[in-house]
Amino acid sequence: MIKNVNKKKFASNLAISFFFAAIFVLCYYFLLEDKIMPYVSLINTTAVRGEDIEIIAKYNIEAKRLIDYPSYGSKYATLEIPSINLTLPVYHGDNKKILRLGVGHYTGSYFPGENGSILYAAHNNAGLFHDLDKIKVGDIITIKATYGTFKYQMKEYKIVKETDLSAFPIQHDKELLMMYTCWPIDKGIAGHKKERYVVYAEKIGDEIEKE
Amino acid sequence: MKLKKNNIVLSYILGFVTLFLGVIFALALIMKFSIGNKHYLYHLVKDNNYYQTIYDEINDEMQSYLMSTGFTNEILNNLYTKDEVIDDINIFIENTYLGKETKLVKDNIKEKLDSNIKSFLQKSNLGVLNQNDLLLFEDEMVNIYKNEITLYKMANTFIPKYYKLNKYINISLVVSIIGLIMLYIFLRKIKIYSWGVIILGIGMIILFIRMAVYDRIDVDNVLVITENFSQLLRIVLHYISRLLLGEGIILCIFGIYSIFTFSIRRKYHKSIEIR
Numbered sequence: 174m175i176k177n178v179n180k181k182k183f184a185s186n187l188a189i190s191f192f193f194a195a196i197f198v199l200c201y202y203f204l205l206e207d208k209i210m211p212y213v214s215l216i217n218t219t220a221v222r223g224e225d226i227e228i229i230a231k232y233n234i235e236a237k238r239l240i241d242y243p244s245y246g247s248k249y250a251t252l253e254i255p256s257i258n259l260t261l262p263v264y265h266g267d268n269k270k271i272l273r274l275g276v277g278h279y280t281g282s283y284f285p286g287e288n289g290s291i292l293y294a295a296h297n298n299a300g301l302f303h304d305l306d307k308i309k310v311g312d313i314i315t316i317k318a319t320y321g322t323f324k325y326q327m328k329e330y331k332i333v334k335e336t337d338l339s340a341f342p343i344q345h346d347k348e349l350l351m352m353y354t355c356w357p358i359d360k361g362i363a364g365h366k367k368e369r370y371v372v373y374a375e376k377i378g379d380e381i382e383k384e
Numbered sequence: 385m386k387l388k389k390n391n392i393v394l395s396y397i398l399g400f401v402t403l404f405l406g407v408i409f410a411l412a413l414i415m416k417f418s419i420g421n422k423h424y425l426y427h428l429v430k431d432n433n434y435y436q437t438i439y440d441e442i443n444d445e446m447q448s449y450l451m452s453t454g455f456t457n458e459i460l461n462n463l464y465t466k467d468e469v470i471d472d473i474n475i476f477i478e479n480t481y482l483g484k485e486t487k488l489v490k491d492n493i494k495e496k497l498d499s500n501i502k503s504f505l506q507k508s509n510l511g512v513l514n515q516n517d518l519l520l521f522e523d524e525m526v527n528i529y530k531n532e533i534t535l536y537k538m539a540n541t542f543i544p545k546y547y548k549l550n551k552y553i554n555i556s557l558v559v560s561i562i563g564l565i566m567l568y569i570f571l572r573k574i575k576i577y578s579w580g581v582i583i584l585g586i587g588m589i590i591l592f593i594r595m596a597v598y599d600r601i602d603v604d605n606v607l608v609i610t611e612n613f614s615q616l617l618r619i620v621l622h623y624i625s626r627l628l629l630g631e632g633i634i635l636c637i638f639g640i641y642s643i644f645t646f647s648i649r650r651k652y653h654k655s656i657e658i659r
Contacts, residue, residue, distance in 0.1 A: 178644065178647045178648050179647045179648075180647075182646070182647045183643060183644060183647040185577075186577050186578050186580065186581050186643040186646065186647070187581075187584070187640075187643060189396075189399075189577050189581045190580075190581040190582075190584040190585045190588070190639065190643070191585075191588070193399065193400055193403050193581070193582070193585040194585045194588040194589055194592070196400060197403070197404070197407070197585075197589050197592075198589075198592055201592075201596065206596075209597060210600075213597065213600050213601055216601055216602070216606055216608075217600075217601065217602045269445055269448040269449070270448070272448065272451075273448050273451070296451045296452040297452045298451050298452065354452070355452040355453075363453055363454035363455050363504075363505070363508075363510040363511070364453055364454065364455070364517045364518055364520075364521045365453060365517050365518075365520045365521040365524060366452060366453065367517065367520075
């Protein structure tokens with residue numbers, strides 16, 4: 174049977190098929206690639222690679238900016254407040270799952286060392302921000318990130334309404350650490366807490382990890 | 385009979401159009417057997433334990449919300465059943481398939497919650513700030529249930545698009561079938577190559593599409609709306625990928641075989657004529 178094959182015809186038919194396919198591929202690259210790839214890139218950008226993986230963030234000392242940001246949901250630092258004997262993990266993001274594990278970092282704020290406002294949140298339960306109202310002015314707060322250690326000193330506190338966004342100013346030229354939790358904390362009142370207890374601390378020093 | 389030059393050119397052009405319609409038909413068929421198929425969606429949620437996952441997730445989310453309210457998990461007793469979750473998810477799938485928004489009315493949960501809270505407050509020494517705060521709390525708990533079922537408000541942006549996609553899939557199937565039948569009738573007379581050329585071409589293009597789009601997506605880590613929904617989406621993407629691969633390979637093999645037999649036949653007939 175194979176001897177009866179017209180090899181020339183077989184090859185030419187294969188070539189026509191490849192020719193048709195090649196035209197389609199060219200049309201795709203010239204007409205559709207630019208339209209499809211932004212969606213593919215968007216899907217890949219929002220891809221989450223595990224929740225408890227510690228990603229080593231990279232910091233540029235001159236620019237005072239992170240080069241590689243930790244993945245959403247990953248732990249990137251530890252928060253220490255010796256005056257209230259508190260040590261908690263800090264995660265990138267502040268969804269409900271993260272807030273059950275430790276301190277959530279609001280993704281719209283800066284990271285420690287970036288010279289901007291940093292916004293941290295945690296529940297007011299024991300083991301989390303239960304004793305946040307016991308921090309006094311002058312107390313030292315340390316954030317030990319994977320790229321460096323940053324020290325802050327408490328300046329003031331406020332009790333604000335949950336909808337008062339002016340209590341959380343996102344500054345771009347001054348490093349201000351804001352930590353908040355639901356208020357009142359454990360005062361015999363149950364239900365939806367409509368106020369927030371906010372601690373403000375300014376940066377007083379840092380030690381950057383050299384690569 | 386020697387074909388005219390114009391007919392040769394026409395046969396190539398129509399051959400390419402046939403190939404293009406064939407690709408549309410092949411892709412639409414895959415979509416019709418997967419995301420465009422309501423029964424596939426029902427099987428998908430059932431086989432992947434999605435009902436149980438959402439039932440647990442609602443409980444988890446409610447407990448998370450309770451953390452800073454002072455209430456204990458006691459107030460979650462018998463708020464909702466698994467059967468209720470199953471029914472509501474099925475309603476959501478049905479409405480999504482029809483392009484309608486799902487609006488769940490969960491007064492039963494609110495009433496049960498109210499009753500549980502009153503029992504809890506009687507036993508404990510806690511009070512509430514005021515009645516409005518209590519209502520806010522109850523609304524938030526009911527919203528947790530609704531949002532997990534209906535994938536939060538973000539689902540509203542993709543439901544109309546999903547409905548449109550299904551419409552396009554159906555239109556593509558009908559148009560491509562009609563077009564292919566008409567082109568088959570016309571091409572039979574003027575084509576100078578085997579049907580296998582077109583079939584092989586379709587197979588190669590299907591494999592190319594799989595490589596150009598699917599292989600570039602980080603499918604195993606896709607995150608859209610919620611993690612639970614994303615897990616289903618990953619399964620669907622893997623399934624579509626397998627269908628594309630299978631279809632492409634089968635079409636390529638069949639196309640090559642068709643070209644092969646086409647080449648044999650002509651030689652055989654020629655030898656009969658000579659005798």
